Amino acid sequence: MEQKRSLELFRLRSSGAAIADGYRLYVSNFRNIFRATWLVAVVYAVVLTITAWYASTHVMPVWLTNTFTNGTASLSTPVTIGWCSLLVLSAAAIATLAAQGFATLKEHSETGTIARAPRWFGRFHLPMTARMLMLTVWLLLITALCCLAGYLVKRGLAMLTPSIHTGSTTDLYIFWAVMLVVAFLMGLLLLPISYTMYRHLFAQKFSARPPLKGYQEGLCHLGRLFVVALVVAIVTLLLSLIIQLPQIILVMANVKAMMGEAYGDAVVLPQSISWVSLAVFAVGCFLQAWLHLSTLFPFYYVYGSIETERKESQSIKFKH
Numbered sequence: 324m325e326q327k328r329s330l331e332l333f334r335l336r337s338s339g340a341a342i343a344d345g346y347r348l349y350v351s352n353f354r355n356i357f358r359a360t361w362l363v364a365v366v367y368a369v370v371l372t373i374t375a376w377y378a379s380t381h382v383m384p385v386w387l388t389n390t391f392t393n394g395t396a397s398l399s400t401p402v403t404i405g406w407c408s409l410l411v412l413s414a415a416a417i418a419t420l421a422a423q424g425f426a427t428l429k430e431h432s433e434t435g436t437i438a439r440a441p442r443w444f445g446r447f448h449l450p451m452t453a454r455m456l457m458l459t460v461w462l463l464l465i466t467a468l469c470c471l472a473g474y475l476v477k478r479g480l481a482m483l484t485p486s487i488h489t490g491s492t493t494d495l496y497i498f499w500a501v502m503l504v505v506a507f508l509m510g511l512l513l514l515p516i517s518y519t520m521y522r523h524l525f526a527q528k529f530s531a532r533p534p535l536k537g538y539q540e541g542l543c544h545l546g547r548l549f550v551v552a553l554v555v556a557i558v559t560l561l562l563s564l565i566i567q568l569p570q571i572i573l574v575m576a577n578v579k580a581m582m583g584e585a586y587g588d589a590v591v592l593p594q595s596i597s598w599v600s601l602a603v604f605a606v607g608c609f610l611q612a613w614l615h616l617s618t619l620f621p622f623y624y625v626y627g628s629i630e631t632e633r634k635e636s637q638s639i640k641f642k643h
Contacts, residue, residue, distance in 0.1 A: 515541025
């Protein structure tokens with residue numbers, strides 16, 4: 324009873340408590356989460372495996388060949404169309420998997436528990452999936468606008484410092500340092516959306532508008548969101564490196580072989596390397612699905628803490 328009360332959503336929590344409670348909720352209910360979402364995770368793994376396999380067998384060879392032979396890092400039209408199509412499918416697969424996680428968290432926010440799926444093939448939350456796909460479109464548009472702003476800043480800096488094109492090392496370092504600062508600031512401006520998206524998805528009535536309602540409240544708690552995002556990113560990155568180590572080794576071997584082939588050397592990798600890579604990518608992407616799902620849980624408690632603080636503040640204002 325004490326554990327159930329300590330993991331309730333609407334409580335004031337520090338950043339550390341939100342991270343600890345989020346991972347504790349995920350680990351303590353992992354069996355039920357796995358049973359409910361394993362089939363979606365398989366689809367997610369298949370789509371991302373095909374994308375990674377296509378990138379390593381079609382995109383990278385063409386890109387490296389053009390780079391070393393023609394001096395231009397360009398792709399042919401069929402390869403570009405196939406690559407873009409797979410990226411869109413991957414975004415849809417990631418959104419679908421995230422939707423099952425958000426539906427699980429919404430159930431916990433309403434009932435205080437994560438129930439076991441009644442059937443062996445799990446559950447598929449169609450309404451939450453539709454919401455998440457619409458939200459993904461808005462997030463991609465917002466990210467594209469930020470990238471466009473960054474590109475314009477880059478062009479402006481290149482015009483102000485033309486010496487970067489003549490090989491001035493100092494100006495080149497200054498240029499990329501400024502670009503990193505700009506990218507960091509844009510990332511901070513996007514960070515409050517990690518709070519507003521929970522409000523957007525958990526709302527009783529869904530809105531097709533951009534997920535910016537409550538952005539000001541999220542901006543007021545930017546420090547808390549940044550700490551949670553930093554810790555979650557470090558944990559996820561370290562675990563991802565462990566899970567993806569075989570994939571990284573295979574990719575590096577493929578790149579080395581492709582570079583050698585571009586220079587006229589004999590190919591040293593066996594013909595079956597593509598199928599081995601496919602199997603390794605499949606296992607790695609399936610494991611990555613559960614790691615990616617876990618990132619939703621710490622931000623879930625940050626959302627609950629901010630909402631609690633907001634409601635208490637409104638209650639005090641109403642009394643006065």
